[in-house]
Amino acid sequence: MKLIVTDIDKTLHEVDFKEDDILMHVLRDANMGILAECGGSCVCATCHVYVDQEWLSKLDGIGDDEEDMLDEAYEPNGNSRLSCQIQLSESHDGIKLTIGPKWD
Ligand code: FES
Incomplete structure (x- = not known):
């Protein structure tokens, strides 16, 4: 199964994952x-990613801890998630996401 990842330099990558892997x-x-x-x-909040709109609904909802921590993320928006809080499964094969901006 694969993730489609856009890195901080806007380069696209295909990254393999297995059932139950943690996205981070x-x-x-x-x-x-x-x-x-x-x-x-x-x-x-330094594991911040932006999940493409079409995939957001396929993820489990945001927990209270993640919600609080996302407020501390750099440039969060409605597509923001913390990748350490996302457990991957077969239903996420092909999920598209972008790495969040770097903290300086
Ligand atoms: S790794 Fe620190 S919040 Fe995800």
Whole structure:
């Protein structure tokens, strides 16, 4: 199964994933340029991604912790999610997303 990822330089990548993978781990291991400073504890917002509109409804809803942390993300919008809070499954094959802006 594959993710379609646009990185910070606007380059497109296809990245393989397996059932039950955590999106942040897949992006980090593929060197897609996310920091994920807290290691997935939902306390840093440096794993921020923008999920293409057509795929948003296929993800589980945003939890309270993620919602609070997204307020701290750099340039969040209605497509923002924290990739450490997303568990992937077969229904996400082909999902399109863009890596969030870097923190300076
Ligand atoms: S890795 Fe820190 S909030 Fe996701």
